[in-house]
Amino acid sequence: MNAIDAAQFRNNLARRKRLGAIFAAICLAATVIGLVVLVVLIVSVFQKSQGWLDWQFLTSFPSRKPEKAGLLSPLFGSIWLVIMTGIISFPIGVAAAIYLEEYAPQNRLTNLIQANIANLAGVPSIVYGLLGLGIFVRTFGLGRSLLAGALTMSLLILPTIIIASREAIRAVPPSLRHASLALGGTRWQTVSRTVLPMAFPGILTGTILGLSRAIGETAPLITIGALTYIAFLPDGPTSAFTVLPIQIFNWTSRPQAEFGNLAAAGIVVLLVVLLSTNAVAIILRDRLQKRF
């Protein structure tokens, strides 16, 4: 290599390295930009909720007068809905996961079920709303009730719960199963006393993630008709209801600025609820997790 070439190479190398540094900076900026938006979003919502988020807001029913309006009934509606959704979706989701991981034979039906669950996870939530409207509200005659909402939400989050539970079950070492079987345990005894306790933290995390999605979802509930003015607390599964995101949407779609502030206050409550459920999920997982 003669001197000119070497000089040229050094020049080139410096340029290539500069380019690399610029690219690294751009990549970092891209990573941070989403977080910046998140911070801006939270700050702007908090600012708008100033002066509106108080005890009266949490303990009053929705009202046509913004200064008197609160989100007591949406708050209770959300709590009812998430508990009922959990009761329906948790056992079915975990059972489906157990079947696919521990029981299912290797055949076409099993493959079909697996591919089907993957596809269901990608179906838009509003399509689940149409399903709920067609089946639960009309065919089953449940009307615009909590039960219809909870059933719709359960179908929506089942793929999440099944996929997370399967991963948790798969992570249980086979040696534990072998030990249980060698002691004379049946398949179900092995699953219920060895595999499930071990997989429980992962299953729980997946379920809570699914349920927090159910807390934040709006579109399917709009489709089944939950958007009504509700000035009473739900008293049972057949009761009419509204939920936090729907009340927020209702306030957002009104032109007066006061309702915009109410929406911001509602969003703060919704985000606090979601943040605390997620925190509970993380804490539970860390507490219960055993390592091998």
Add this chain to the structure above:
Amino acid sequence: MDTLSTTTNKGKLAVEQHPALTGTVWRRASEGAIGAVLFVCAAVSILTTVGIIGVLLFETIEFLREVPITDFLFGLKWAPLFAPPSFGVLPLVAGTTIVSLIAMFISLPVGLLAAIYLSEYARRDTRRALKPLLEILAGVPTVVYGYFALTFVTPLLRQWFPDMQVFNALSAGIVMGVMIIPLVSSLSEDAMNAVPNALREAAYGLGATKLEVTLRTVVPAALSGIVAASILAVSRAIGETMIVLIAAGQSTTAQFNPLKAMETMTAYIARVSLGDNPQQSIEFKTIFAVGMLLFVMTFILNLISQRVLAKYRQVYQ
């Protein structure tokens, strides 16, 4: 799984050889029943799909009895309540396409660059701190994003575009793009993490810089995963409802100016559901026909995404 079933078979043999063992009949029966119950729970997912297709198909056929399918698919005006009514779905498809394109314009480059940073550049603890923070973006309810688009992004953009309408496709698309960033970044990062270090080391050995290793070795090797993630992102954008319902407005004819109001398929379904429509009305049936189209579009995209992953994935030792 195999070991499990052979063990159980042997167990069964042993039981048959020892009739003195009590409770075996009950045990075997209950084991079978449990297996059946578990299977039924797994079959709920099949029933869900059957239910979705059944409901959508039933109402869509009812709808197509009154409106010819060519009028529906290729009509240029969507005005079910006008006299005479018009049922061309193309304005809704155009609205969906434009908003999704804007969202992809944001989420694909940003998500991919973020994935490159997290996979190739970030130190391990930086990555461990940044990843869950990015995941929060995906966990924010969409109604909150809609509120943000309407009350923050639109006023901000109107400083640059004074003729922008209050309800417009641009704000909705941008915010939707931000929402989808974590989906693109986490799936692309998984794909890049699966590229073995030997490839990177080989490229370094040939004298490549870090940038060249990343762009000419890692990204091409992870391309199938990145493409699959991008297709999934499109599908997610098409199916998103609340952001467009709140921030994008409505329009009966197809138009392509992102500064103006547009209606997407999802927003139309939600808007009609908000009103009180008699169940026999044609407008009520339209939401199922539009829902069917939406379901078919997202289903095809999801399928393509899975196929891309399965077909083009390099399996490294």
